[in-house]
Amino acid sequence: MKAWVLKGGATLLTLAATAASAMYVTAHLKNPSAPLQPTVVSSAQLNSLTITSSVQQSDVMPVTSTYAS
């Protein structure tokens, strides 16, 4: 097989892999608005409840609670 065929094939494969990777990561962003680092510590964050989007707040009467024992 001629050398230029191998070189051309390798180049095409590299370009195709790069393009496919770029398309994949663009289409699979887990959370585009996620912070890259924890929020800055502030004394105002003491004695206050911080809730992420994984937990829902409600005004339903609780059946039980977490407490120190």
Added chain:
Amino acid sequence: MPRNPALESHHFEALGTSCSVFGFGISPERLIEGEAWVRRLGARLTRFSPASELSKINDAGGRWVAVSADTEEVLRLSLRAFEMSGGLVNVAVLPSMLAIGYTRTLSDGASPAILGRARPLPALPSVLSVRRGGARLEPGCGIDLGGIAKGWMADRLRERLGINALANLGGDLSAGGPGPSGGGWPVGMAGTTVMLRDQGAATSSVRRRRWAALHHLISPSTGLPAATGLEEVSVVAHTGFDAEVIAKTALLVGPDVAHAFCATHALAWWLSSTRDSAAA
């Protein structure tokens, strides 16, 4: 004719604290079986009974001791908790507990403290070895599983109860399934209600289990009760075990780092400082 599913609950005292189990579409008998399971497992894991598996490990003088699969699992998770917390959550805390006078259940009262006997805690992986069906602890060391066992037991109990159940073992919670109304299990936390679905919650505090100027949350670096500026931390995480480890770690790292730690590891959190309690 089948009955419509109903919310069932069962409350009992075990593990030295108040426990509750809830189930939707689960028979009351199954909840009572859950209590029996907690009592059986608690009897294996308590340090207050010389017949427990844990006491046999503590008293073995460095020899290998045969343990049940449950005890093996909770010991392996204790090693994981040590890693997760960077060494702050360390179950090799028994010598410190004895030094501060926590020699028996606090309902029987604390013993006189001999604080001079407290020593920095050893690195757990260097003193605890676990293999299939067996465990070994270095001589002179001792384990108190404390909240680690409760968080883990809450997760296992919830799994045993069924797909739509909640277990609360002294504030260590594990909630599974959609709850009574489909939006999760409503749980009180820091004065509000959060809906937990396949999640856990825990509170770590120095406001309870307190006597004189002492409490049961030990600083690994000194072997004495920690004073970090935080007095209470409540956390929601993916499991009850995770919540317990995260809450205890946050309390031990103190207010300057706790928020960032929780932001990295928890799903919801509440930090209460010493100043807050003084103002309250």
